[in-house]
Amino acid sequence: MGVEITIFIADDDQDDRYFLIQALSALNDQLKYIEVPDGTVLIRELKSKEHWDQTLVIVDMNMPRLNGLDTVKQIRLDDKLDNIPILMMSTSSDEWLVGKARNAGITKFSIKPSTFEDFLDLAKQICSEFDIPINKK
Incomplete structure (x- = not known):
C-alpha cells in the first residue's frame, strides 16, 4: 500500500x-477523510x-464560528501548515470574494456542486489537480 492521503473537509453542511x-471514494477507496x-x-x-x-484541505467559504477566509489566513500564518494545498468551495x-480567497492563500477555488454528478466532476478535478491516484473505475 502507498502513502496514505488525508483529506480534511471543513463544511457546516453535512x-x-x-x-x-x-464522489472521491468512487474514484479512490484508500483515502482517509477527516x-x-x-x-x-x-x-x-x-x-x-x-x-x-x-494532506489536502477542502474548506467552504461560508461557515459559522470561523469562516473559510479567516480559516485559510490562520493556516497560512502557521509555518507547519503553510504548504498544505487548500481548495475553497x-x-x-x-x-x-474569489480574489480575497486567492490573496488569503488558497491553492484552488471551485463553485460548490449542486448535484451528485457535479460532485463527481469536482472529485475528478481534485484528483487531477492534486495528484491523487484514481484506483477505481
Missing part, C-alpha cells in the same frame, strides 16, 4: 461533506497531525 466523500463543521475545529485537527506531506462565484 450533506455536502457526505456527497464529496462519496470531516469538521467549521474552521476552528479544522485548525485544531490540523495542528494535532504530525505529518502533512500527503463556495456557492458564490463573486470575483471580489
